[in-house]
Amino acid sequence: MISLEEEQKPVIQQKGDYGVVAITKHGVEIARKLGHSFQNADVYYMSKFEKGDEQEKDIQMFTGSVRLLLPSLFESYKGLIIIISLGAVVRMISPLLKDKKTDPAVVVIDDIGEHVISVLSGHIGGANELSREVAAALHARPIITTASDVQQTIPVDLFGKRYGWVWESAEKLTPVSAAVVNEEKIAVVQESGEKEWWHYGRPLPENIKVYPSVAEALLQEPAAALVVTHRNLVKEENPILHNGVLYRPKVIVLGMGCNRDTSAEEIEAVINETLEELHFSRKSIKALCTIDLKKDEAGLIEVVNKNGWEFVCYSPSELNAVKIEDPSETVYKYTGAYGVSEPAALIYSGAEKLELVKKKSGNVTISVAIKQY
Known part of the structure; x- marks a missing residue:
């Protein structure tokens, strides 16, 4: 928790290149969404909006006036994404401005996430491109007012950010x-x-x-x-x-079934072993998919929450609508579906075939597909 006092410089824990700041209820939701989709962003918001998972998600909360926090953020980050009114931001950062070659990019978002405004260091600092990327992630409108916005090329450090690429x-x-x-x-x-x-x-x-x-x-x-x-x-x-x-890119889809009360550690071990066999990167995992009978499976829930993956559950009828290579009467007897991991991965990915059809390891069954775009 960051406590802001006039005579004391706040101690922040910088990990990324971009700081996301919010001070309102709606702003906090936008900040959390950006913190999830932007690989290199640290999120800061007021402690009165605490949700209980901030430590797990590396979100930093503060008490007191955000005006006292901004100087530390301004000198630490490559760019600031601030969900506060434009006028208030201008007043707060004006004493901090030094040089367009060294000042960070500053982008302002309105409280309902409709407009993303490039405020400071548009070209050299990258605020214009950052505005576009943030706007795309939020399905908002980027507002860029510089007359010569000519750098229409690939922003290497932001390439694919709107899609969650890392x-x-x-x-x-x-x-x-x-x-x-x-x-x-x-x-x-x-x-x-x-x-x-x-x-x-x-x-x-x-x-x-x-x-x-x-x-x-x-x-x-x-x-x-x-x-x-x-x-x-x-x-x-x-x-x-x-x-x-x-x-x-986020494209790896894990179809999974498991015995009741299978530990998160065993599930993680099977995932890691499988990806190593396939020579796939763990950073590209997008979703873990299963049958709706497993929607409350503690081990699966712990794994997806820890890694920020989507958790998607399908009904037996949805799974049975997919043709699979190895339908199982035994699985049908217990679940009502002839397969779980295979059809679940195929449904979510939209792929015609699986990268791994089905592997049984201990208490876990896993299939792997690549999402098609």
């Missing part, structure tokens, strides 16, 4: 960003994830080409690369990351 490592963000801005030869390799990530209403810049595989991109010897995939690269593909960023 990057594997921040090591190459700066040099890859420089290559993009300087219009060098850029390869985008996309094997999975949302395809409609280009939102400028015009063709991609000529220096940026999209390839379906790492092998094809390597043949073109790009200056930098953005690689979007759920799988772990093999040794021969690693050169693409010498000046490249690896993004993990």
Whole structure:
């Protein structure tokens, strides 16, 4: 808990590049949503709106005036996303302004999340692009007032944020960003994830080409690369990351069944073992799907809550509507469905086939699919 007093500088715990601040009931809901969808964002809101899961979600609460908190946030973060009225924000940050080359990006959101306004450091600080990404995540309208908004290219550190993509490592963000801005030869390799990530209403810049595989991109010897995939690269593909960023789209769907009272630890162990066998990244898991008989299964609920995954349950009739390779009379006897993990993964993913049909391990049965877009 951060206590704000006039004579004392607040001690914040910065983990990400962006700070999200809210002081109202509706603002808190927006802040929590952004904290979940933006990989590199720390959330701050007033303690009177405490929900009980703040420690688990690394949310920092404060008491007292937000005006006393802003100076610490202003000097610590690359960008601030503030859900407070524009006039109030302008008054609070005006004494903090130093130089457009060093001031953080500041974006303001109205209390019902309709407008996302680029307020400070639009181009150099990235507030314009941040506004677009935040607006897309909230289905809101970005408000950008700079006259020469010309940087219509891929924002490397925000690429895919609106869809929940996360990057594997921040090591190459700066040099890859420089290559993009300087219009060098850029390869985008996309094997999975949302395809409609280009939102400028015009063709991609000529220096940026999209390839379906790492092998094809390597043949073109790009200056930098953005690689979007759920799988772990093999040794021969690693050169693409010498000046490249690896993004993990949320596409892995886990279909799962388990015996009653199976521990979260056993479920996690099976998931980790399965992903290692498939050479898939855990960061790309989107959802865990099962039968509605398991909607109150403590181990499953603990796992999805811990990892922030979607938890989706289907009725036996929904599961039985899907054709599967290995229907089971035994499973039908106990659940009313001829299969659980297989059809659950297929329904959610929209895939025609499974990456892993079905594996039984201890008390857990797991199937894996890749969500189609």
